Every structure is written in structure tokens, then in C-alpha cells.
Amino acid sequence: xxxxxxxxxxxxxxxxxxxxxxxxxADGAQRLVREAEIAxxxxxxxxxxQLAAGKSGLVDIGGRQVFLTVQAPPVRLVVIGAVHISQAxxxxxxxxxxxxxxxxxxxxxxxxxxxxxxxxxxEWPDAALGRSVPPLDRYCALAxxxxxxxxxxxxxxxxxxxxxxxxxxxGSRKTHAARVARLxxxxxxPDQIGRIxxxxxxxxxxxxxxxxxxxxxxxVVASLRRVARPEVA
Numbered sequence: 001x002x003x004x005x006x007x008x009x010x011x012x013x014x015x016x017x018x019x020x021x022x023x024x025x026a027d028g029a030q031r032l033v034r035e036a037e038i039a040x041x042x043x044x045x046x047x048x049x050q051l052a053a054g055k056s057g058l059v060d061i062g063g064r065q066v067f068l069t070v071q072a073p074p075v076r077l078v079v080i081g082a083v084h085i086s087q088a089x090x091x092x093x094x095x096x097x098x099x100x101x102x103x104x105x106x107x108x109x110x111x112x113x114x115x116x117x118x119x120x121x122x123e124w125p126d127a128a129l130g131r132s133v134p135p136l137d138r139y140c141a142l143a144x145x146x147x148x149x150x151x152x153x154x155x156x157x158x159x160x161x162x163x164x165x166x167x168x169x170x171g172s173r174k175t176h177a178a179r180v181a182r183l184x185x186x187x188x189x190p191d192q193i194g195r196i197x198x199x200x201x202x203x204x205x206x207x208x209x210x211x212x213x214x215x216x217x218x219x220v221v222a223s224l225r226r227v228a229r230p231e232v233a
Contacts (some may be wrong), residue, residue, distance in 0.1 A: 005032045012073060016137050019115075020047050025058070052226045055209035073139040074099055074171050075224060078194060080125055080155040081145035082109035085170070088213035096217060103128045105151065125155035141166035141220045147175065153182060160192045166223040168200035168216060197223075206227075 001009075005021070005053060011021045018035040022043070038047045046059055047068065057067045075098055079086045082104035093100040101119040104110040110122040117198045127135060136142065142159035143166075144152035152169060156179075159167045169179065176198040183193050201215030202222070 001030060005030060008032055009071065013073070016073040016139055018051060018070070018072040018139075020051060021071070022047075023069065025065040025067060043137075048226075052224075054224075073137075076101065076134075076140045077220065078103065078129075078136065078140060078142045078155070078159075079145060080104070080143065080152055081170075082106065082111075082114060082120070083145050084209035085145050085212050085216070086143075087114060088210040089217060090115055092213060092217055096221065098217075098220070103155070104146070107222045113155045125151060125158070129155065136162035136164055137178040138163050138165055140164045141223070143170070143216055143220075145200075147171055148181065149179070153179070156183065156196065157186060157188070160188055160195065166197070166199035166220050167195055168219065170212075171198060171201050173199070 009019055009021070012034060017061050020033045021030060022033060023030045031042050031203065033047060035051065037046055038051065041047055043061065046061065050057065050068045050070055054070060054072055056067070058065055058067050077093055078101045079089060079097040080103050082102050086102050090100055090102070101121060101123050102110065102115055103121045103123065105122060105124045107122045110120055112120060136158055140162065142155060142164050146152050147170060156167060156169060169176065171179065180193050197219060200219070201212060202218045204211070204215050206212045206215040
């Protein structure tokens with residue numbers, strides 16, 4: 001690998017931006033494609049598919065074998081609310097390679113006893129996301145689960161502004177309608193607000209906290225892999 005490519009690769013990795021190293025097996029020629037450049041690349045369709053899968057691999061392109069080395073940032077899942085759903089989520093997230101952070105200013109809920117081994121931030125989301133927790137970015141998913149606008153809204157605003165790949169919020173349609181009005185008043189566009197998955201989670205008929213946690217995580221994975229969301233029943 002040429003020094004210039006390595007320097008660019010390390011810079012993109014430090015900035016939590018994805019890249020794909022394209023290596024021609026026949027002659028060893030290499031080039032690095034940044035995520036922002038994929039749409040305009042001659043191999044855009046193949047590169048997009050490989051990045052969505054999150055895996056490196058050998059592909060055949062016009063009779064030539066090319067190895068695509070995918071370098072994607074670790075995916076973070078930020079959950080707002082140390083509730084029963086997030087407790088259930090904590091036991092599943094590790095198996096999905098999701099780095100979980102739970103944020104809740106209510107110390108009675110946000111306790112190490114209830115979330116052993118989980119990154120737990122007992123602060124208001126606006127303070128936590130601005131200081132204690134690394135900044136949100138396009139490789140972050142955020143799920144707001146408290147039903148409390150004072151806690152959920154600042155986190156949703158931060159997630160929309162950061163263009164997180166997934167933003168979901170718990171609540172009824174009436175609750176979400178009020179949320180939409182507040183976000184619109186705060187200056188967010190209909191397209192931005194429309195990115196919020198509400199009702200949160202895939203429509204699997206979830207009832208228990210564990211089932212709701214499963215439906216949310218499934219929707220996070222579907223968004224990460226760029227699978228269209230099924231219609232909500």
C-alpha cells in the first residue's frame with residue numbers, strides 16, 4: 001500500500017468515515033474510495049452493496065478480479081432512557097457488534113446495578129452528547145425511549161443534526177404528532193423530521209420490553225444494511 005493511500009485511510013478512520021480499498025488482483029493496482037465519493041465512482045453499485053454488507057470480499061468486475069477492503073467505523077447505539085426496554089436491549093446489542101451507550105439523567109433508573117457492564121451516562125442528553133459521550137455521527141443510531149420531551153427532544157435534535165443513520169422514538173401517534181410540531185417549531189424541516197422512525201421498531205406485534213427491544217434492534221440493523229422499511233401495520 002502506498003504511503004499516500006495509508007495516510008488518507010488513517011485520516012478517514014480517525015474521522016469515523018468509511019472507505020473502500022480497491023485492489024486489482026491481476027496487477028496489484030490500488031485506489032482508495034471515500035464513502036462520499038462512492039456515488040460518482042464507476043463501481044458505485046458494487047461498492048454501495050459491499051459497504052452496506054460491512055464486509056470485505058473478492059468480486060468479479062468485467063472479467064477482472066478485484067478485492068474490496070471495507071473499512072467502516074464501529075457502529076454505536078445511543079439509547080435515551082434507562083428503562084426496561086433498554087435493559088433488554090443491552091443483553092442483545094453486544095451480539096450485534098453495537099457499542100451501546102445509555103443516557104438518562106434520572107439516577108434512580110440509570111444505575112450500574114440495572115445496567116452492568118454498559119456505558120451509562122447519568123446526565124441530561126444535551127450535556128452528555130456535547131461533552132461526556134463522543135459526538136454523534138452517521139455511524140450512530142439513536143433510540144429515544146423515555147416518553148419525556150424534556151429528555152427525548154434534545155437527543156432527537158442532536159441526532160437529526162448529526163444525520164445519524166437511524167433515529168427512532170417511542171410513543172403513540174398522538175405523542176409523535178406533538179413531537180413533530182415541537183421539532184418543526186424548532187426549525188427542523190419535514191424531511192428531517194420524517195427520518196424519525198415512529199412508532200419505533202419493526203411491526204412484529206411486540207408487547208413485552210424484550211420484544212420491543214428486539215423490534216428496535218431489527219430496525220436498526222435494517223437501516224444499517226439499507227434495507228427498505230416494511231410498511232407498518
